[in-house]
Every structure is written in C-alpha cells, then in structure tokens.
Amino acid sequence: MATSTSSPPVTKMEFAVQMTCQRCVEDIKRKLDGVPGIESSFVDMNNELVLITSTLPSATVTSLLKETGKLVVFRGYGGASDMGTTHHGAAVSALRGSDGIQGLVRMVQLSPEQCVIDGSMDGLVSGPHDVKVHVYGDITKGCNSCGDVYPGLPLKGKPAGDLGSFTVDENGRATFQMVSDSIKVKDVIGRSVVVHSAAVKGGAIMCGIIARSSGLFQNRKKVCTCEGTTIWEEAAKYSNKL
Template identity: 45%
Template sequence: MSTPTKVEFAVKMTCQSCVAAVKNSLRDIDGVQGVDVDLQNERVVVTSTLPTAKVQSLLESSGRSVLVRGQGPVATAASVGAQHLGAAVAIMLGRSGVTGLARFTQVEDDKCILEGTVDGLSPGKHGIHIHEYGDISQGCESVGDHFNPYQRPHGPPEAEDRHVGDLGNVEADASGRAIFRLEEKVVKVWDVIGRTIVVDGVEDDYSPAYKSTVRVACGIIARSAGLFENDKKVCACTGRTMWQEKEDLSAPAPQSAPMTSSL
C-alpha cells in the first residue's frame, strides 16, 4: 500500500467561494485522503499518495494560482507530531529542452518518497539515478558514477543488493512527460543532498554492464522546506510577492534573448 505524504501549497484565495472551489477540485479523487484549507494564510495542506504535480494540477483546475511550499510525513500513532526528517528538491535541465523537478521526502528512517515530473523526453522508459557528485560544471558529464557507497552491483530498485542511486526507470507518455512517485528504502535525504539526480536517454535494463552514458537531464539535490517551514510571501531581493514571482517565471523569454542551458 502506498505511503501518503502531506504537501503544503500556497493557493491564491480571497473568499469562501475560493475555499469551496479548492475543496471541490479534490473531492472524490482517488489517492487524496485529506484536505485542510486556511483562507487567511492562503494555505492548502493535502494528504495524498499522488505525485505533487497531479495534486497541483487539480488545484489549478479551480482557477487559482498554486505554489508548492513544503512537504512532510503524515502523523501516525507511532510518530505523534510526524517529526520532520528532511526534504529535498532538484530542478533538472538538459539536452534538447528536457526539464524536470524531483522532490524527496523522508517519511521514516527507512523510507523516502521520491516523486516528480520530467518533460521533453522521447516516449518510453528512461533510467533515473542519483550520481555521486554535485558538480555540473561540465553539464551532466561531471557528476560521476551512480551513488554507490557500499560498493554493490548495479540492479533494479527492488533489489536488496544494488547501488543506492539505482532508482529504476520513469516512463514518458506520447507528449514526452513522465510523472513518477517512488518509495525508497535505501535512499536517505541526508545522504543525497549535494549530489545529482540524472535522467538517461535510454531505458535501464538493470544489467551489471549498464552505464549512464546518455544523460539527457540532471540537477543538484538541495535541501527544501518541510511543512510550515516556508512562510515567505515577499522576496527580500526584489520586493515582489510570491505571486508576482510566479508570473515572472511563467512568462515566455524575450525572442531577442532566448534562454539557453549548458547542460
């Protein structure tokens, strides 16, 4: 059975009808186990087994702007208060417009939820791995080999004896988008912060000879906020609100200065 997590969203709301629209967007959705809406603080906390991208898309279907603010475990009888064990995020950039985002949430000492999206892939399966170095000075080619602190053989994610960085495959649909959610027993957030997550251009066949030689996107894994740890509403650098910053990021780049990446 999938392990639920809590994700905190900032949702642009001004009235009770906004609250009703937000709740209706998640009503009767398989995988959504709870929704807590705080109008005053423009906060929605969702308990779910769905990838965050899917929950965000559902919230946006209400017609509101939505940002992810933090993530964490769900309180249980065995873990009253759901102590925050760590969270991380990686923004992936790469060849031919491949982009992605991965989120890590440590929900138990021996369980990490890894989920995210990758866009711009060729349809089909693509290997995904954590690599040993957080060095992208030469793009995805300078991140080293798979993270393998115990010197084990390469293998599938369900194997007991495999690289810590062996996460298996994500599968892109006909549009080139892969949405994934994995439950990892050997990945620890505190061990992978500062390393790099890489998406390959080919399927990982789990053979001992497999190497990540065709790397289409990568991103350094950085610490991110847990639940209620990010209360920023105005950027200290620019003075712009989080909603203005979101509009800036969503705006297309000027034709005279196209955005490029060295990855």
C-alpha cells in the same frame, strides 16, 4: 534499492494558494472532492493555506489546484502524521537538459527507513527512462561531471543511487513516485539527480544538483528576497513551468 510500490505512501503536502473569498475555498474543495488518491484536505482562506493528505505525486496535486485558475506555490512535503514537530529531511532538484527538456525531483524522508522520490518531467522522448543519484553535484560540464552513480549501501547488487525507472508518455511528459529504503536525504544533499534514457547505454540526458528544501510548515515567506517580489508575482512569472 528504490522500487515502485503498488501501495503508494500517504504523504501530506502544503501549498500556498491565492484566495480572496469564500468562493475560492469552495472552488478548491470542489476540485479535490472525490479525487482518487486524495484522502483529506484542509483549506484556510485567511492564511492562503491548503494542506492535502494524498498518495498522488505532488505534480498531480499541483495541477489539480491550478485547474481552479488560482496561483499555486508548493511549500512543503512530509509524512502523513507530520505536523511540523518532526522532520526527517526534504530535498529538491531542478533538472535541465538540451532542447528544452526539464524536470523536477523532490525527496522527502518519511522515516529513517523510507524515502519517497517524487518527480515530473517534460520534453522527453516517449518510453522508459531511469532516474539515479550521482556522486557529485557538479554540472559544469553538464551530466558528464556528475561522476558515477552514488553507491551508498548497495542492495541486491544495485547501488543505492539507482532509484528506478519511469515511463514518458506520447506528449513527452511523466510524473512518478518511487520509494527507497537505501537513499537518505541527509546523505545526498549536494549530489545530483541524473535522468538516463533506458534505450541508450549510459545515455544521461538531463541533471540537476540536489538542494535542501522546506518540509511542512517550514516555509512561511511572503516575499522572495532574491528579487523583492511577492510569492504571487513569482508564481505568475513561472506558472507555466515545472
């Protein structure tokens, strides 16, 4: 069963941040210095690389970096001790629903026994919501074609795909981090993440297919091959989106 934790796991996050001078480095370090939940940071101007060790959700760290006014691209996610030699798996799901609601869920397998689920949501009604992994990665009929909640190896009477709950604030936004000892990234690639309204029984309101994503040091692209644009052109294009 997935649970929220009073002692969030320490993870390492890799970002590409557009930097042109030493002042950029100083701006980033100043923004991160003393922030509760950030344990360490490393900034490499020549490679436009920022590595952050933190207990915060990735969306929170991304927002902090964007506050420097620089373009930011999230590149990879791993355990605090992972320096690229070992990788247990990472995944991402971009969720969509009606009326402009959207969300992004990342999963990283910190160890064979521990998976961190990290999410950010926008446009939801304030209050409690549930996030679950469903059996099928089929959204041809919206969330109705995602099937049942992924059973996995149920713990404490709950299916493995029942990850947990999060609360949406009065602005319709939520960020959360959960830990699961029953979900494994390798078992859920190609399935779907579905967000349910806790106030409505069976009320699936947005969903997205789970796709494999890069771990630490596994993404070094400078050009987006789909459109032939640089990562900075893409970052500028989607700077206001999740």
